[in-house]
Amino acid sequence: MKDSFINVRMDENNPNFEQAVSRENSLYKRGNSIRSDFERDYTRLLHCQAYRRMKHKTQVFYAPHNDHICTRIEHVTHVASVSTTIAKYLGLNRELTDAIAIGHDIGHAPFGHTGEEILNALIKKDNDAKNYPKKFWHERNSLFFADYIETLPDPEGNECTLDLTYGVRDGLICHCGEIDQQGLKPREEAMNLYDIRRPGLVSPYTWEGCVVKVSDKIAFLGRDIEDAGAYHIIDMGCYRQLREIVGSTLGWETIKKRLPPEKPAPVHRSGIAVNTTVLINDMIVDLCENSSPEKGISFSDPYFNFIVELKKFCFANIYNHWRLVEFKKYAENVLGTIYRTLIQTQVYAQNGTMDRCLKYAPKLSETFVDWLIKYTNYKPKGDEDRKTTLHYQTREVFDVDDPASFEKCIIEYISGMTDQYALSVFEEIISF
Secondary structure, eight states: OTTTTTTTSSSTTSTTHHHHTOOSSOOOOOTTOOOOHHHHHHHHHHHSHHHHHGGGSBSSSSSOSSTTSOBHHHHHHHHHHHHHHHHHHHTOOHHHHHHHHHHTTTTOOTTHHHHHHHHHHHSOTTOOOTTOOSSOOHHHHHHHIIIIIOEEEOTTSOEEEOOOOHHHHHHHHTOOOSSOOSSBOOOSSOOOGGGOOSTTSSOOSSHHHHHHHHHHHHHHHHHHHHHHHHTTOSOHHHHHHHHHHHHHHHOHHHHHHTSOTTSOSSOSTTSTTTOHHHHHHHHHHHHHHHOBTTTBBOOOHHHHHHHHHHHHHHIIIIITOHHHHHHHHHHHHHHHHHHHHHHTTHHHHHHTOGGGSOTTOHHHHHHHHHHHHHHBSOOOTTOTTHHHHTTBOOOOOBOTTSHHHHHHHHHHHHHTOOHHHHHHHHHHHHOO
């Protein structure tokens, strides 16, 4: 129902508002600022480099040469569009949903969920670095990048971390859309977000975070099917299977009503089963009509069942397609080679002589050395004040003298790469 959530929206009248807008460190003030705290978070995420790199990060299909295939940055734009529409209709805070949505995937690895699996496999499970998770998952990494990695220049030109509000930070780590849930409601208590150990198990702190979590699922299902069709990953047998899913879960009469009168029931490829805009619109409308503060964020039972079956279809026919499986083997070699190359450089990092190694890979050397200067206790021999010269006001997140911490440093560095950059430095390493 329209505006049915207006009394629980995250604004000054909400008892949790002060917690939601709190920051670990205060941002600098502008004398002429006209933006709210959540609007500032939105623009800070929009301007950070991790957001920009998403245009060259995989959504489903790796390093696509087709300009019209969805990449990670287009996906987050879809999520922002869906969540804004839902928040506007329900009476929630659109500024908060916008900020969470635009930044929710800044911690994604290259090569999408495949890259995530590869980095997770590379982590030494006996690693005992402080606060180091035994599993790499992109939701936590989005929070980590927002808190420790991404920087913007302040008015004096110093590179400082984003220092986002609690409400937005919470939305980043709690956005997992892969788990099927009905009646999603926010948790009541604030918590240390780094105490969350697995994706999808903790509800967001705000209703707006719940909306983004569901919007993530709405956004990717239809578009993934569209792109799979463009690459001939799915065939006419799959389209027939899709139509059966639609008919069995939503009912044929419902589908007929959504088609122009002169067209038959969906035996054509432009029917609801494969039309992204129609599919997204219908899921949004159903969600808005069936959600309430009492029930939580919910679909009707037919649409919930439809979404569950649609996800099963995507895993069976798209995500586990043999061509994607073959690329995974290649991606394992790419990311594994970069990891094994860098893990051997620890002695140079300890001695401040990184310029003496990786000469065969100048692009990799340049960016990794800058990473070490910015986020570790690395001090280049002969230029020990380089971090100050570069105006990096960042914490020493990693310790180059500690093997476990140095491994974490490498995993995080690789996670920030785009598909194209990972491929290019891989070529540097293996070329003679």
